[in-house]
Structures are given as C-alpha cells and as structure tokens.
Amino acid sequence: MDQPATSRNIPLPIQREVRQRCGFGCVICGMPLYEYEHMEEWAEVHRHVAAEITLLCDHHHREKTNGLLPKEAVRAANADPYNLREGASKPYSLHFSGTEATVEIGGNSFTCQDGGHGTEMIPLLIDNTPLVGIILSDGHFLLNVVIFDECNIPVLHIRNNQLVYSTDPWDIQLVGTTLTLREKAGKILIEFVFLPPNKVRVVRGRFLRNGVEVLVRPENILVTNNSTFISGCRAHNCHGGLIIGHTDKPIGGFMAIRGVSRYLGNRKEALRFEKQCLNSQ
Structure with a gap:
C-alpha cells in the first residue's frame, strides 16, 4: 500500500x-x-x-x-x-520579434540586424544543413533549429518559431524559458534558453549531423572530430557562423571547417585538448 x-x-x-x-x-x-x-x-x-x-x-x-x-x-x-x-508534440509558437537578434552558442555570440531588406544568418551549418538559423524581416525574428540524434534522425524542429519535438527522446522538459532534451539519465542532448523578444542561448549539449559532433559547453564549443576549440568569438551580420563540411555554394562565415573526419575522430584526445585550452585561459 x-x-x-x-x-x-x-x-x-x-x-x-x-x-x-x-x-x-x-x-x-x-x-x-x-x-x-x-x-x-x-x-x-x-x-x-x-x-x-x-x-x-x-x-x-x-x-x-x-x-x-x-x-x-x-x-x-x-x-x-x-x-x-x-508521434510528435503539438506545434508551439515562440514569441520572438524585432529587427535585431542574438544567438549564443557555448559562450560564442552570433548577432544580426535587419537593414530593411530582410536578413538571414546561419550560426551553425553542417553539410549544407542549417542546424541553427535566423531570419529577420519586417520586424519579425524567425528562429529555425533542427536537432538530430546519434542515428541522424531529427528529434526537434523549430520552423519559423514553431516548436515541434518527437516523442522518441528519453526526456523532454520545457520549464520556464528553458527547454531540455535528455538522451538518458544525466546526459543532455541539448539545452536552450529562450529569451524573448530577440535572444536565444544554447547552454550545453551536442549538435550531431552525419558523424560530426559539436559539443556545446557554457563557455565554449568543441568539434570533437578534429579538436577544434572555439570560445569567446563574436560574429555580426555574417551570413554564416560556424560552417562544417560541404556546402552547395560558398557561404561566408567566421569559421569554415572542410574535410572533417566522420565518426572516426579521437574524442578522448579532443576532450584532453579542450581541458588544456580551458586551463590556459
């Protein structure tokens, strides 16, 4: 009883x-x-x-x-x-607006401002797939996000501010302004903080696509495939931010990584390198 x-x-x-x-x-x-x-x-x-x-x-x-x-x-x-x-959640509208937008990913800042003709920015793109994108037009801030799991299956979409997620992840919580997806106990796939009207923060987690892993920490990004450590960077009004892999056409960004190894990166070595970078700061 x-x-x-x-x-x-x-x-x-x-x-x-x-x-x-x-x-x-x-x-x-x-x-x-x-x-x-x-x-x-x-x-x-x-x-x-x-x-x-x-x-x-x-x-x-x-x-x-x-x-x-x-x-x-x-x-x-x-x-x-x-x-x-x-098989998925009911679409939920996020309330973003304005002529300026900020996306923070692991302590790196991506900002853009609408000059009056519509502006698009892609803070994170892997193999021609925008994992995080921003559109500013006519006072609207439209956020676009796709999160993949380790099997390359999308488990969360934000399409022009419409949030929809699969019921497949182990756990999903939207508490206050924080959305957290967990792969299993103690393992966060992604954690967002939505700060309307014009700011989004990716606090921690993993962006996965086609064998590429981008680890997000509160203060840095680590591409584990080739030990690329990124911290404290700022990009403003760039069409692209971090561009990894192939693209159909050239995209200007603050960093482009071509020819990255897939699935075969030395993750332990990358984590050791990350620790060294943090200790030297």
Whole structure:
C-alpha cells in the first residue's frame, strides 16, 4: 500500500515517469506547457503515484478544476495521449520579434540586424544543413533549429518559431524559458534558453549531423572530430557562423571547417585538448 505523501511536491523521478508516459505534453492537446494533474484528487488520497498523475495544459487544467472537463475525459486522454498518438508534440509558437537578434552558442555570440531588406544568418551549418538559423524581416525574428540524434534522425524542429519535438527522446522538459532534451539519465542532448523578444542561448549539449559532433559547453564549443576549440568569438551580420563540411555554394562565415573526419575522430584526445585550452585561459 502506498504511504501518504507529506508534501504536494511530486518527486522528480515520478514527474519524469509521467512525462514519458504522456508524451511530454498535455494528454488532450499535446501542448508542451503543462501542469501535473492528480487524477485521484490530492486532497482525498495524499499520495504521488505515477499511474494516477497526468499532464494537462493550463487551459485544460482550468477546465477540469472548474468542472467543465469531466474526469472521465481526462482518464480517456491519459490512456491515449495526444503526442504519442501523433508521434510528435503539438506545434508551439515562440514569441520572438524585432529587427535585431542574438544567438549564443557555448559562450560564442552570433548577432544580426535587419537593414530593411530582410536578413538571414546561419550560426551553425553542417553539410549544407542549417542546424541553427535566423531570419529577420519586417520586424519579425524567425528562429529555425533542427536537432538530430546519434542515428541522424531529427528529434526537434523549430520552423519559423514553431516548436515541434518527437516523442522518441528519453526526456523532454520545457520549464520556464528553458527547454531540455535528455538522451538518458544525466546526459543532455541539448539545452536552450529562450529569451524573448530577440535572444536565444544554447547552454550545453551536442549538435550531431552525419558523424560530426559539436559539443556545446557554457563557455565554449568543441568539434570533437578534429579538436577544434572555439570560445569567446563574436560574429555580426555574417551570413554564416560556424560552417562544417560541404556546402552547395560558398557561404561566408567566421569559421569554415572542410574535410572533417566522420565518426572516426579521437574524442578522448579532443576532450584532453579542450581541458588544456580551458586551463590556459
């Protein structure tokens, strides 16, 4: 028999189990902004059991609280969550705007300003695939991002500020302004901080594409394939930032790495080199 809980705070392992079971979004509509909802009323049971907890967005949570959403409907949605049924989250609009934009990746800053004719910048591109891109036009700041897993499968897209993610990753959380994807316990695939109206920060994680690995730390970037260490760099109004691999046409950027080895880079040596660089700063 489950022991009564002494706090309304749901233990973190139970929260994660609920997120995974519910597809990382409201079980009714798939919205990635959600609350943990006890299907068995907390005031009556005073316990935290994963099977008795679901995810509801603020809208559907208010409907349930106000008696407009029947408990039976919540239970039915919990048994067949929207995101698991669709295989991806419901698109969520990020609220970016303005004529200037800043993207920070591992302490490196990429900024651009719209001169009135529309401006595009690609802070990170691998093999002709923009992993992070910015478009500024008519007062709109449009963010574009794609995150791949180790199998070269996209697990997250931001298309012109529309956030959509797969339900395949081990864990996904959007808490406040921070979006975190985890590959497994203690292993972050990527962590973003969204700072509307015009700033995005990639705090830590890995950008992966076609055997290239770009490690992101809070203060630096490390391309493990060839031990390229980048820290404290700034690029302004460049069409490209860090360009790795082949491109269909030349793209100007602050750094281009051609002919990088794939899958065969000495990762341990790269990490040792990174440590040396940090110690020398």
